[in-house]
Every structure is written in C-alpha cells, then in structure tokens.
Amino acid sequence: MLRRDFLRVSGAAVLAAAVRPCFGVSQGQALGKPNIIYILADDMGYGDVTALNPESRIPTPHLDRLANE
Numbered sequence: 001m002l003r004r005d006f007l008r009v010s011g012a013a014v015l016a017a018a019v020r021p022c023f024g025v026s027q028g029q030a031l032g033k034p035n036i037i038y039i040l041a042d043d044m045g046y047g048d049v050t051a052l053n054p055e056s057r058i059p060t061p062h063l064d065r066l067a068n069e
Helices: 003-022 061-068
Strands: none
Touching: none
C-alpha cells in the first residue's frame, strides 16, 4: 500500500469516526463510553508494548494500563 493510499484511507476513517456521533443517536438512546481506541504510531510493532511482550525494552505504562482494562 502506498503512503498516499494509506493516508487517504486513514483520513477517511478518522473523518467518519468524527462525523458519526452527529448522526444515528436518538434522544431515547443512552450515550455510553466509546469502546474503540485508534492508536497511530510510526514504526511501532505489537511486540513493542509491554502488555503484549514482557521482554520489551520500551516502557509503555499508559498502553499497558489500557490493555489490562
């Protein structure tokens, strides 16, 4: 995937996520906490987060706390 295509798809996803709360929620529905977290980091693999790889040398306390919840 080219960088341009990735940025286009990522931008469309962020825009859709930002616009979504404006539509589709009636007054009768309770607004709950969101259950989707989108983390965009450059050059980060799944093994870099300590919660997924205890031997990681990179401290990620906030991501570890989110992963444990």
